[in-house]
Amino acid sequence: MVNSHHKEENELTNEQLRLKVAQLSEELGEVKKELKITEDFYKDRFETLNDVLFTVDNNGIFTYLNSAIEEVTGYRIDEVLDTPFAEYVHPDDLPGLLKDMELTIAGVHNPYMFRIIKKNGDISYVHTTSKPLVKNGEIVGINGLMVDIAKLKNIEFKLKEERDKAQRYLDIVGAIILALDKNGNITLINKKGCHVLGYHEDEVYSKNWFELAIPESYINDAKKAYSKLMDGTIDAVEYFETPVKTNSGQKRTFAWHNILLKGEDGNITGTLSSGEDITERKKAEEALITAKLISDNAQRTKKEFVSNISHELRTPLNLIIGYSDLLQQEAMGTMNEKQKSSADVVKKSGERLLELINSIIDLSDLEEEKVEVQKEEISLPLFVREIETSTAPMASKKTIDLRFELESDFQFIYTDPNKFRVILYNLINNAIKFTPEKGEVHVNIFKRSEDVLEVSVKDTGIGISPEEQSKLFQPFSQIDSSLGRRFGGTGLGLSIVKEFLKIQNGKIWFESRSNKGSNFTFILPVAYKS
Numbered sequence: 001m002v003n004s005h006h007k008e009e010n011e012l013t014n015e016q017l018r019l020k021v022a023q024l025s026e027e028l029g030e031v032k033k034e035l036k037i038t039e040d041f042y043k044d045r046f047e048t049l050n051d052v053l054f055t056v057d058n059n060g061i062f063t064y065l066n067s068a069i070e071e072v073t074g075y076r077i078d079e080v081l082d083t084p085f086a087e088y089v090h091p092d093d094l095p096g097l098l099k100d101m102e103l104t105i106a107g108v109h110n111p112y113m114f115r116i117i118k119k120n121g122d123i124s125y126v127h128t129t130s131k132p133l134v135k136n137g138e139i140v141g142i143n144g145l146m147v148d149i150a151k152l153k154n155i156e157f158k159l160k161e162e163r164d165k166a167q168r169y170l171d172i173v174g175a176i177i178l179a180l181d182k183n184g185n186i187t188l189i190n191k192k193g194c195h196v197l198g199y200h201e202d203e204v205y206s207k208n209w210f211e212l213a214i215p216e217s218y219i220n221d222a223k224k225a226y227s228k229l230m231d232g233t234i235d236a237v238e239y240f241e242t243p244v245k246t247n248s249g250q251k252r253t254f255a256w257h258n259i260l261l262k263g264e265d266g267n268i269t270g271t272l273s274s275g276e277d278i279t280e281r282k283k284a285e286e287a288l289i290t291a292k293l294i295s296d297n298a299q300r301t302k303k304e305f306v307s308n309i310s311h312e313l314r315t316p317l318n319l320i321i322g323y324s325d326l327l328q329q330e331a332m333g334t335m336n337e338k339q340k341s342s343a344d345v346v347k348k349s350g351e352r353l354l355e356l357i358n359s360i361i362d363l364s365d366l367e368e369e370k371v372e373v374q375k376e377e378i379s380l381p382l383f384v385r386e387i388e389t390s391t392a393p394m395a396s397k398k399t400i401d402l403r404f405e406l407e408s409d410f411q412f413i414y415t416d417p418n419k420f421r422v423i424l425y426n427l428i429n430n431a432i433k434f435t436p437e438k439g440e441v442h443v444n445i446f447k448r449s450e451d452v453l454e455v456s457v458k459d460t461g462i463g464i465s466p467e468e469q470s471k472l473f474q475p476f477s478q479i480d481s482s483l484g485r486r487f488g489g490t491g492l493g494l495s496i497v498k499e500f501l502k503i504q505n506g507k508i509w510f511e512s513r514s515n516k517g518s519n520f521t522f523i524l525p526v527a528y529k530s
Contacts (some may be wrong), residue, residue, distance in 0.1 A: 052126075052146035055133060055234065060084050072126065072148045074119030090115035090123060097382035104130050105139055113149070125153040147419060162447045176254070176275035179261070182230045184209050184223065187270065196277060198247030214244045229260075230268055236260050241278065242485040321347055373416050373504055382411050384445060387421065391428045398437045402428075409447040413453065420499045427457040428522050434462035435516075453526045458519040464512040472510070473498045497522075 046529050047469045055064035061084055065077050073080070073088060076336045080088070083275050086466050095159075100112035111129040130144025159371035168410055176193035180186060194201050197213060204212070214222050222242070228234045236258060244254045254275040324347035326332055328340060335343065388404050395402035439460040441470055448454035464472065473494050505525050511520035 004519075027080055046205065051148070053144075054085075054146060055143050056085050056142040058139070060086060072146065073116060078443050079119075088116050090117060101130075101142065104142060105132050107132070124148065124150040126150075173276075176273075178209070178273045180209050180226075180273075181270040182268065184226050186212070188272075193275070196246070196252075197244070213244050213246075215243050215251060229271070232268065235349060236271075244275075246389060251279055254278065254280050316450070356495060373419070375414050375416050376415050377412050377414050378420075379411060380445070381411065383417065384419070385444075387424050387428065391425065391432065394429065394432045394443065398432065398435070398439070399441045400432055400435055400438070402432070403440075403442050405442065405444045405446075411431060415453075415524065416504065418503065423497050423500055423524075424455070424457075426497050427455075427522075429460035429520070430493060431461065431520075435459045448523055451525055453524045454521065455524070456519055456521040458517065460517040461515045463514045463518055464510075465514045469510075471511065474510075 038420040044191050050068055050071065051230055052068045053066040054062060054069075055063070057063050062081050067077060067078055069080055093338075097112060097114045100110050103110040109131075111127065111128075113125060114129045115123050116126055125148075127147045127149045128144050132139045132140045133143045176196060177188070177190040178186065178193060179188035184202055186207055189201070191201070197204070199212075209437055210222050210226070212221050214260055225234070229236060238259075239255065239257055241253060241255050244252050245253060255278045256273045256275045258271050258273045262269050262273055263269045324343050327335065327343040328347065384404055384406050388402070392402060428441065428443060435441055441457070441459045443457045444458070446454055498508055500506075501522055501524065506523055508520065508522040510518060510520045
């Protein structure tokens with residue numbers, strides 16, 4: 001019987017154990033479910049974060065990243081995992097970042113900012129905070145959070161620019177911070193305000209602002225306006241300008257920015273204002289107005305002057321040049337060699353003066369943006385032949401080899417012929433003028449691209465020294481005063497060439513060395529026609 005009883009107890013115990021195991025298994029399943037829910041919960045949130053969660057080991061290798069890495073850097077997770085973090089850090093910022101990480105490993109909480117290099121090569125700013133990752137009492141890496149602050153940095157840069165501007169302005173003109181109660185008594189004024197007004201702080205507090213700092217002729221009107229502001233009869237004006245008198249009796253002008261101060265019950269208790277001394281600015285504005293009036297008057301005078309030149313000088317000069325031609329052709333009777341030489345001098349002087357007048361008028365029109373581009377179809381070979389015919393006599397007088405090379409696969413272009421003629425003539429004329437006898441001037445015209453013409457004018461002349469090159473294309477400039485006397489010229493040709501090209505979306509540049517010649521090249525957008 002005893003053995004049977006023990007057997008039942010054992011069987012009961014085993015049953016209890018079985019039930020206990022089943023219960024524990026069920027509880028374990030519930031725990032696993034809870035763990036799975038928790039894991040999914042955190043995983044969902046980690047993966048939807050806009051910021052990068054990361055882990056790096058002691059070798060600086062990424063061992064964990066959430067999906068935000070792609071949004072911030074452009075790299076996928078699989079492209080970054082198992083790679084060194086240093087590959088993505090701007091080289092200039094890497095030394096500082098390594099020092100900050102050493103502080104983090106040492107237990108110092110030290111958030112840091114640095115630049116990263118994105119997959120597309122762009123540079124961006126990030127802010128990172130991290131902590132050491134400890135396992136079994138040993139530091140095995142770093143866990144951290146990386147935030148993209150590129151937009152914030154951009155705002156910071158802009159704010160810094162504005163702050164620097166404001167600071168420079170305030171350093172020059174000064175600023176007052178001023179608080180008044182309902183009666184206009186001073187309840188707050190900063191040291192800058194005391195300094196500008198010329199008072200000590202203890203001389204200012206509780207004094208009536210209007211009686212202290214407003215010129216006598218303005219006091220009554222200022223007090224009345226302030227009283228109406230305090231009782232709500234008139235609305236507050238955020239900005240206004242008033243005269244202010246200093247302790248020394250000097251009168252200054254201040255610009256004020258204001259807000260109303262209110263108590264807990266909503267009633268007006270006074271004003272808070274920032275005041276800027278704009279006395280010098282006002283003087284400057286008045287000076288600018290005066291200068292503008294003077295400038296406008298000068299512009300009118302200049303226009304009238306140029307207009308008079310056009311009418312009063314061009315006409316007689318054309319007559320001088322025309323009659324000089326007739327004299328040289330002996331249309332009015334024979335002349336001896338001395339008379340012919342004198343007539344030639346008269347003609348050349350007239351032509352040179354007419355060239356100067358025409359150049360001044362062209363430059364004046366360019367400055368006033370009165371020059372219009374009038375395009376038409378022209379035969380390029382005929383046009384080049386015309387330029388060659390008009391410049392050949394100048395070259396032949398100095399036995400200069402003047403050659404034109406024209407690409408032959410097009411015949412007609414669509415451009416402004418008058419401006420094209422001025423551009424080419426000026427460049428070729430300069431090349432001939434500054435090339436010694438028996439030298440060479442080559443003009444090469446070809447198609448740079450489908451709608452762009454390229455022209456180069458190369459000579460074997462005196463060249464231009466590096467220190468003189470900066471003067472080119474400036475109106476009335478000569479590369480050397482002695483050369484100007486030797487070779488003549490108005491100093492306007494190249495400046496007009498540059499402006500004529502500019503208004504047609506063209507461009508000019510040059511290569512030159514002293515005594516090695518020059519090569520002027522320009523491009524001009526045109527419409528080719530076969």
